[in-house]
Amino acid sequence: MDFDFNSLLAFIIFGITIGVVYGIVALGISLIYSGLDIVHFAHGEIYMFGAFIGLFLSQELGVPYPFAIIGAMIFAALLGMGIERVFYRRLTQAGGGYTVAGMGMIICGFGMSVALMNVAFLIWGAGAEPFPVNLGMPLQLGDISIPQSYVLTAVVSMLLMVVLNYFIRHTKLGLAVRAVAHNKDIAYLMGINVPLVISLIFGLGCALAAAAGVLIGPMQSVQVEMGYLMLMKAFAAAVVGGFGSLPGALIGGILVGIFENLGAAYISPSHKDIYAFLLLILVLIFRPSGLFGVIAKVKA
Amino acid sequence: MLKIKEVHAGYGRLKILRGINLSVSQGTIVALLGGNGTGKSTLLKTISGLLPVMEGSIEFDKKVITDSKPHHIVRSGLVQVTQSKEAYPAMTVEENLMVGAFTRSDKAEIKYDLEGIYSFFPALKDRRNMLSGTLSGGEVQMLVTGRGLMAKPKMLMLDEPSAALAPKVVLEIFANIYKISQTGVTILVVEQNVRMALLLAQYAYIIRDGRIMIEGKSEELINDPAIKEFFLGGTVTDTSKKLNA
Numbered sequence: 001m002d003f004d005f006n007s008l009l010a011f012i013i014f015g016i017t018i019g020v021v022y023g024i025v026a027l028g029i030s031l032i033y034s035g036l037d038i039v040h041f042a043h044g045e046i047y048m049f050g051a052f053i054g055l056f057l058s059q060e061l062g063v064p065y066p067f068a069i070i071g072a073m074i075f076a077a078l079l080g081m082g083i084e085r086v087f088y089r090r091l092t093q094a095g096g097g098y099t100v101a102g103m104g105m106i107i108c109g110f111g112m113s114v115a116l117m118n119v120a121f122l123i124w125g126a127g128a129e130p131f132p133v134n135l136g137m138p139l140q141l142g143d144i145s146i147p148q149s150y151v152l153t154a155v156v157s158m159l160l161m162v163v164l165n166y167f168i169r170h171t172k173l174g175l176a177v178r179a180v181a182h183n184k185d186i187a188y189l190m191g192i193n194v195p196l197v198i199s200l201i202f203g204l205g206c207a208l209a210a211a212a213g214v215l216i217g218p219m220q221s222v223q224v225e226m227g228y229l230m231l232m233k234a235f236a237a238a239v240v241g242g243f244g245s246l247p248g249a250l251i252g253g254i255l256v257g258i259f260e261n262l263g264a265a266y267i268s269p270s271h272k273d274i275y276a277f278l279l280l281i282l283v284l285i286f287r288p289s290g291l292f293g294v295i296a297k298v299k300a
Numbered sequence: 301m302l303k304i305k306e307v308h309a310g311y312g313r314l315k316i317l318r319g320i321n322l323s324v325s326q327g328t329i330v331a332l333l334g335g336n337g338t339g340k341s342t343l344l345k346t347i348s349g350l351l352p353v354m355e356g357s358i359e360f361d362k363k364v365i366t367d368s369k370p371h372h373i374v375r376s377g378l379v380q381v382t383q384s385k386e387a388y389p390a391m392t393v394e395e396n397l398m399v400g401a402f403t404r405s406d407k408a409e410i411k412y413d414l415e416g417i418y419s420f421f422p423a424l425k426d427r428r429n430m431l432s433g434t435l436s437g438g439e440v441q442m443l444v445t446g447r448g449l450m451a452k453p454k455m456l457m458l459d460e461p462s463a464a465l466a467p468k469v470v471l472e473i474f475a476n477i478y479k480i481s482q483t484g485v486t487i488l489v490v491e492q493n494v495r496m497a498l499l500l501a502q503y504a505y506i507i508r509d510g511r512i513m514i515e516g517k518s519e520e521l522i523n524d525p526a527i528k529e530f531f532l533g534g535t536v537t538d539t540s541k542k543l544n545a
Contacts, residue, residue, distance in 0.1 A: 015477070142319035179399050182388055185350055186372035191451060207324050 010144045011261045017150045018219070019257020020157040022276075024212040025234035026241065026249035028162075028205035033244050034181040035201030036092050038102065041109030042083075043209055043234070044227030050076045050220045051211025052124055055131050065133050069156065069214045073207040078207030081199050083112065084148035092198070113227070120224045131217030149218040156215060160208065161250065168246075177201055229273060233260075236280040242290030251291060257281065301326040301455055301486045302347070302378070307356035309346040315354065316342040318510045324455070324503075329477070331518065333494050339510040340490045343461050348380045349373045351511035359482040361454060375403045383463055387443050389433030392426055396432050396443055400450030410450070419445040420476070438469035445476065450530035455486040462493045474500050498522045 025047055027222045032040045054072040057063040063071060084092075091105045135148035149176065167175040179187040180197045188194050212230075213222075220226070233256060241252025261274035302324040310316040316339045324330045334340050345351045347358060349370035357366045360378050368376075387398050401410045418425035421442045427435060432443055441461055448456055453511060458477065462470040474496050482489050491497035498504060498518040506514040506527070514526065521527050 007500060037379065175395065175399055176402065178391065178528045179388065179402075182390070185345075186382060186386050186388075188350060189374060189382065190399050190447075191374035193369075193371050 006143045007265070011265045012144075012258055013141075013144065013146060014150065015258035015261035016254055017154050017257070018261070019237075019254035020154060020250070021212045021216055021253070022230075022234050022237045022256050023250035023253025024157055024208050024215075025230060026237040026253045027246060028208035028212075029207070029234055029238050030241075030244055030246055030249040032205040033238075035177065035198055035205075036088075036248075038088075038092060038105045039109070039235075040202075040205070040272060041106060041231070042112035042116055043205070044164055044229075044231030045113050045120070046076050046080060046206045046227075047213040047230050048120060048222075048224065049079065049116065049213070051131070051213030051217050051226065052120060052129075053210070054214030055129060058131070058133065059097070065135070065152075065177065066156075072210040072214045074195035076210030077203035077207040081203040084199055084202045085132040087112065087196070087300055088202075093195075093221055113231075118226055124224065126224060128221040128223040131222050133218045135218075147219075149215075153215045153219070157208065164204075164208075167291050173197075173200070233273075233276045236276045239280055239290055240283045242292035245290070245292040248290055248292035254289075301361060302488065303359040304343075304347070304356050305359075307343075307346065307358060307493075308354040309342060309351050309356075310354065311342075311351065316510045317346065319356070319490075320507075320512060322505055322512065322515075325463060326486050327481075327484060328503065329481050329489065329501040331497040331502055331504040332488065332490045332507060333492070333497055334507040335492060340507060341459060342510075343507070344380055344457055344490060347373075347378070347457065371544055374451060377452075378457070379448045379451045379453035379455070380457045381444050381448040381459065381461070383444075383459050387432040387435075387440050387447070389431065392429050393435070393443060396426045397424075397447055397450050399416050400447035401452075402419055403451055413450060413452065417449060420479070421446055437465050438473070441465060441469075441473055442476070445473075445480075449480065449485075453485060455488065456480065457488045457490070461488050461489065461490060462491060462496060470496060494527075524533045 029043055032043070040206045041273065045219065050072045054068045055073045057068040057071045058065055061207070082173065087108065088105065091101045091108060133149065135152060137152050138145045138147045140146075168177060169282055176187070176192045176197050177200070179190060179192055180194055180201070184194050187197070213226075216226075216230075234253070236251035237256045238249050240253070240255055241248030241250070260272060260275040264272040267275075302322075304320055304322040307320045308315060308317055320339075321345060322332070322343075332340055332343065342351065346353055349365070349368055349372075350389055353366050357364060359365065360373070360376060363376065365376065365378070388399065388492050391471075394414075397414060398410075401413070404410055404524050418428070423439055424446060427439065432440065435443060438481070445458070445461070448458075461477065462510065465473065469492065478488060478500060489497060489501060498521060501518050504518050504521055505512050506513065514521070514524070516524070
């Protein structure tokens with residue numbers, strides 16, 4: 001039997017594309033974990049809100065797609081910073097991780113997730129909205145036909161990565177982010193306004209989630225429940241790459257995407273959503289700290 | 301420069317400091333001495349604003365800083381050099397030093413001061429692009445001290461600079477602190493190494509159980525029989541040895 005390399009290549013390319021989106025959401029999760037010592041369980045809903053805002057900007061206001069992405073990112077950042085300031089700050093300042101406040105933060109995240117989902121339901125209803133974007137004809141790579149939305153996703157994601165990396169490694173504020181992520185007390189002693197930087201980190205994580213939402217929109221439909229599954233997969237991606245590691249989140253996402261697509265193609269398409277978690281289980285068995293896992297508190 | 305009046309502080313409901321009175325005059329070196337668990341680090345954290353003041357007041361450079369936020373206290377010129385292990389291991393030596401200059405915006409002067417730190421600590425210059433996690437104990441102590449200096453402080457508070465370091469290295473560190481003091485920076489050094497600290501400082505406070513037990517000029521304390529018994533279980537030899545820069 002002739003092995004269809006073209007199909008394999010296509011699946012891998014699609015896997016990488018969707019994987020990069022998982023990676024961006026996972027990046028937001030890892031970033032927030034680095035900065036605030038919490039796992040934000042409402043992250044999937046921020047992603048969902050990002051998608052809806054992007055849809056709104058694009059469809060209702062006629063904003064060009066790239067600007068809809070930016071608009072959604074700004075909105076989500078502000079929404080996130082507002083939520084952090086009003087609901088999370090008291091808990092995060094009282095402690096993180098295994099403290100009582102840290103546990104409280106997890107519950108709070110779940111509650112916020114439900115709250116956000118219901119707010120979205122009140123605004124947009126329960127239906128699945130299509131996100132039509134006219135980007136032109138699919139890109140032809142030999143025998144493989146890649147929809148423009150996939151290409152744009154890959155390009156935009158790369159751009160986001162480059163910008164984020166430059167920000168973290170080469171700007172003064174990025175240095176402050178790294179300092180705060182490592183140790184808040186010492187960051188204070190350097191004269192850094194720690195609560196402000198924490199807000200910023202949170203806003204950044206939320207902006208990334210929103211970008212992912214707007215990028216996914218044209219590939220699937222936009223609906224109120226889309227956040228749940230994305231959170232699970234992005235979380236798996238973050239763990240696979242090493243929780244708290246930023247490059248790990250991206251690589252983990254890509255691996256999940258490829259694994260998922262290959263599984264759906266060659267094993268069974270009707271169980272597509274399982275493969276992400278299968279990979280997670282495998283990684284947890286053989287390399288629990290993840291690929292780029294950071295064991296102690298050395299982050300960012 | 302620094303005036304601490306009747307300060308009570310601690311962690312949550314656990315009160316560690318019980319009525320501390322301490323002051324540091326401008327341009328001097330003052331030592332705070334005590335064993336483990338006596339409240340030295342707690343006091344530094346309280347002064348720096350990381351812990352709330354339960355009772356009492358703290359004044360720095362004639363301004364009340366009792367309820368100030370930590371980053372504002374640093375910006376007013378009061379900088380703490382934490383214990384050695386708290387450099388940023390994932391950042392290079394130079395990046396660590398630049399974090400110290402975070403509150404400053406005068407780029408040219410920062411560069412000038414950076415070169416100054418390098419000539420002061422040549423070992424750091426050799427390792428400027430190495431990750432600070434790869435440095436030896438003495439080098440890390442130099443790094444965090446340099447990082448504190450990059451903030452151009454009026455006063456520097458050092459938390460156990462001699463901790464976990466070989467005696468020869470300790471001598472070098474203390475000589476450096478003396479040199480820093482000569483440039484006009486007021487110094488408060490918290491130490492367990494009583495002999496070295498009393499040789500370096502002009503005035504000292506002894507803390508135990510969250511209270512100041514004794515205070516006085518170091519040349520008097522060095523010969524005080526109570527101190528000798530308290531800390532040293534005997535006599536301090538070679539008190540004529542002075543630290544010359």
